[in-house]
Amino acid sequence: MLLVEDGTLGEDRWRHLEDDEAVPEDPAITVSLARWLKTRDTLRTHNGKLGLRLPNNAAPEEIAPDLDRLDLIVLNFPKFTDGRAYSQARLLRDRFGYKGELRATGDVLRDQLLFMRRCGFNSFVVGERAVAEEWGKAFGEVDVFYQKAADGTPWVMRQRLGKPN
Amino acid sequence: MYRYDDFDHRFIDERVAQYRDQVRRRLAGQLSEDEFRPLRLMNGLYLQLHAYMLRVAIPYGVLSSNQLRKLAQIGRRFDRGYGHFTTRQNIQFHWIKLEETPDILAELASVEMHAIQTSGNSFRNTTTDPFAGAAADEIEDPRTYAEIIRQWSTLHPEFSFLPRKFKIAISAATEDRAAVKMHDLGLYLRRNEAGEIGFEVMVGGGLGRTPLLSHTINPFVPRRHLFSYLEAVLRVYNQYGRRDNLYKSRIKILVQSLGPKKFAEEVEAEWNASDREAVALPDTYVREIAAAFAPPNYDRSPTDEGAITRDAAGNSGFARWLKHNIATHKVPDHAIVTISLKPIGETPGDCTSDQMDLIAALADELGHGEIRVTYEQNLVLPHVRRDRLFTLWQKLDAAGLGSSNIGLISDIICCPGMDYCSLATARSIPVAQDLSRHLAAREEAIGNFSIKISGCINACGHHHLGNIGILGVDKNGEEVYQITLGGDAGNDAAIGAILGPAVKSGEVTASIDKLIDVYLDRREGSERFPETYRRIGAKPFKDALYAPR
Numbered sequence: 001m002l003l004v005e006d007g008t009l010g011e012d013r014w015r016h017l018e019d020d021e022a023v024p025e026d027p028a029i030t031v032s033l034a035r036w037l038k039t040r041d042t043l044r045t046h047n048g049k050l051g052l053r054l055p056n057n058a059a060p061e062e063i064a065p066d067l068d069r070l071d072l073i074v075l076n077f078p079k080f081t082d083g084r085a086y087s088q089a090r091l092l093r094d095r096f097g098y099k100g101e102l103r104a105t106g107d108v109l110r111d112q113l114l115f116m117r118r119c120g121f122n123s124f125v126v127g128e129r130a131v132a133e134e135w136g137k138a139f140g141e142v143d144v145f146y147q148k149a150a151d152g153t154p155w156v157m158r159q160r161l162g163k164p165n
Numbered sequence: 166m167y168r169y170d171d172f173d174h175r176f177i178d179e180r181v182a183q184y185r186d187q188v189r190r191r192l193a194g195q196l197s198e199d200e201f202r203p204l205r206l207m208n209g210l211y212l213q214l215h216a217y218m219l220r221v222a223i224p225y226g227v228l229s230s231n232q233l234r235k236l237a238q239i240g241r242r243f244d245r246g247y248g249h250f251t252t253r254q255n256i257q258f259h260w261i262k263l264e265e266t267p268d269i270l271a272e273l274a275s276v277e278m279h280a281i282q283t284s285g286n287s288f289r290n291t292t293t294d295p296f297a298g299a300a301a302d303e304i305e306d307p308r309t310y311a312e313i314i315r316q317w318s319t320l321h322p323e324f325s326f327l328p329r330k331f332k333i334a335i336s337a338a339t340e341d342r343a344a345v346k347m348h349d350l351g352l353y354l355r356r357n358e359a360g361e362i363g364f365e366v367m368v369g370g371g372l373g374r375t376p377l378l379s380h381t382i383n384p385f386v387p388r389r390h391l392f393s394y395l396e397a398v399l400r401v402y403n404q405y406g407r408r409d410n411l412y413k414s415r416i417k418i419l420v421q422s423l424g425p426k427k428f429a430e431e432v433e434a435e436w437n438a439s440d441r442e443a444v445a446l447p448d449t450y451v452r453e454i455a456a457a458f459a460p461p462n463y464d465r466s467p468t469d470e471g472a473i474t475r476d477a478a479g480n481s482g483f484a485r486w487l488k489h490n491i492a493t494h495k496v497p498d499h500a501i502v503t504i505s506l507k508p509i510g511e512t513p514g515d516c517t518s519d520q521m522d523l524i525a526a527l528a529d530e531l532g533h534g535e536i537r538v539t540y541e542q543n544l545v546l547p548h549v550r551r552d553r554l555f556t557l558w559q560k561l562d563a564a565g566l567g568s569s570n571i572g573l574i575s576d577i578i579c580c581p582g583m584d585y586c587s588l589a590t591a592r593s594i595p596v597a598q599d600l601s602r603h604l605a606a607r608e609e610a611i612g613n614f615s616i617k618i619s620g621c622i623n624a625c626g627h628h629h630l631g632n633i634g635i636l637g638v639d640k641n642g643e644e645v646y647q648i649t650l651g652g653d654a655g656n657d658a659a660i661g662a663i664l665g666p667a668v669k670s671g672e673v674t675a676s677i678d679k680l681i682d683v684y685l686d687r688r689e690g691s692e693r694f695p696e697t698y699r700r701i702g703a704k705p706f707k708d709a710l711y712a713p714r
Contacts, residue, residue, distance in 0.1 A: 083326025118322035141183040144176035
């Protein structure tokens with residue numbers, strides 16, 4: 001199931017292609033980084049929306065020139081304790097100015113959602129056990145933040161200085 | 166000291182509510198232990214052999230008397246009437262019930278305390294000089310920066326799931342009293358030629374299985390850019406630190422494998438690419454936080470030093486205490502007092518609730534209501550008038566807190582060991598107790614000396630940095646103890662070297678005795694143990710310990 005930022009649950013409308021799978025005519029598709037790097041020029045001409053699955057050991061710099069063509073970037077948490085994708089997300093948002101959908105997959109747990117959203121994620125692939133209101137609540141449990149992050153929420157130092165953002 | 170404002174209060178209340186809900190979900194079976202584990206660890210709750218252990222953060226080791234009284238109350242109500250001060254300036258309660266933990270956190274929140282990030286693979290408590298604000302040799306009060314870092318590192322969204330835990334220490338004085346170089350990241354406050362404040366940044370220190378001291382990667386990061394520089398270090402670590410092996414996941418291994426120079430370049434590149442101004446630390450803000458650490462209202466009337474001399478002459482216990490437990494204060498007629506939590510034969514760092522209450526009362530009466538915790542597991546009253554020292558000592562002594570052994574050989578650093586820690590492979594407390602009992606008689610003659618004991622390779626007892634270090638290990642079901650020599654903390658930090666085969670648990674005290682004999686026999690003048698050891702080498706010690714009789 002897919003959870004979006006506003007706390008509602010929905011369906012994933014993207015097709016996630018294997019590397020040997022033919023590219024269909026027009027639906028929204030995602031491809032692996034390897035495939036993207038190999039056939040980037042052809043893929044850019046795809047009719048529908050384009051997404052990319054970035055493994056968590058890849059440097060976001062690699063796809064920085066392509067961000068204007070991407071509507072979705074999928075980052076992965078192989079285990080919730082593996083926090084590399086948080087830094088990838090911040091780099092994509094803050095440094096490379098990516099504006100499209102940033103999706104968390106893998107071991108995505110309720111109690112990490114807020115960290116993810118702050119780093120710039122705005123959709124989350126969650127397990128079947130997810131209950132919309134229970135999970136949606138996670139975004140609002142804490143609303144005082146001590147750091148600047150990618151979501152633009154006010155942070156305490158600047159709030160104290162009277163310049164919230 | 167720093168007081169919470171509305172933001173801090175709101176934050177801490179939200180966290181307590183969030184944690185209460187997590188415990189509710191755990192008790193209702195909605196969360197498995199596997200799922201709950203990371204959540205409780207983010208709040209300092211460990212599951213140990215006998216019970217849950219709660220580690221409460223004491224930010225940079227600073228407590229008010231009210232906070233200490235609250236810790237006493239928690240010890241009484243939720244534990245067995247005591248607490249254990251740790252080598253990271255925190256306190257642990259060892260007999261805790263899961264269902265009571267939300268209430269404990271609410272009690273802590275009522276005095277502006279918490280247990281956030283006292284475990285888990287994120288920032289831990291930022292530690293500093295226990296004499297901060299009172300030391301005669303400091304450039305500025307490091308607590309200002311420790312507090313700024315504490316807030317910045319609290320629930321950092323990007324760095325809460327690092328490869329491994331991350332410890333920061335900061336010192337602003339000539340003498341390093343915070344063992345800064347053994348931390349993942351160390352900061353020495355510096356003033357440059359233009360008179361501006363900045364930080365020497367050292368990275369890659371740590372003990373454990375691979376003991377290493379940190380390397381300077383930038384000699385002067387301007388204060389304004391503290392956050393962006395720290396974020397650059399952490400971002401490099403978060404992306405490239407090893408995650409395949411628990412024992413190779415600390416930043417020290419990354420620094421070691423890349424080399425400090427290459428690591429520094431990576432950080433520099435990341436820092437240069439980042440938007441420093443977006444997170445710049447304005448001078449006005451630093452001043453605002455610094456105001457919270459304004460000095461207390463000192464009574465500056467002159468002390469009758471003659472009276473102190475007379476009291477000392479008439480009371481050898483007091484004289485000894487003056488000699489060992491008192492440090493120079495930056496304000497005339499004042500002293501920094503260290504209260505030893507190492508009574509001979511007792512558990513290092515343990516403090517009963519009654520003792521905590523007494524110390525809190527004494528802090529109110531004689532010390533502007535302030536208490537500090539040292540990484541050596543003692544407590545400090547940082548601002549005491551010299552003419553009140555005799556009264557203070559009498560009251561402490563009556564409560565079993567008058568030990569005069571700061572910096573002496575019975576001032577042992579010791580982890581909780583196998584009795585209280587599920588990681589430990591051997592007991593450490595009984596070893597410390599026996600050594601302390603045995604060596605106390607000649608500790609004056611031995612002089613400044615450090616013994617540090619860990620019950621496992623994780624080295625919470627800092628054994629690598631002990632003049633004599635003792636590491637308990639399990640060898641085929643038997644507890645044996647490895648001895649290292651020549652370690653040192655502070656400015657001259659050094660990692661000790663293993664002397665030879667481990668000794669049996671019953672032989673530790675006798676073995677250490679022999680090593681001390683060699684030292685006393687061979688030292689020249691006022692040479693400290695590490696100096697003697699470096700000069701004469703390991704052989705005389707080996708011969709004494711392992712020579713066949």
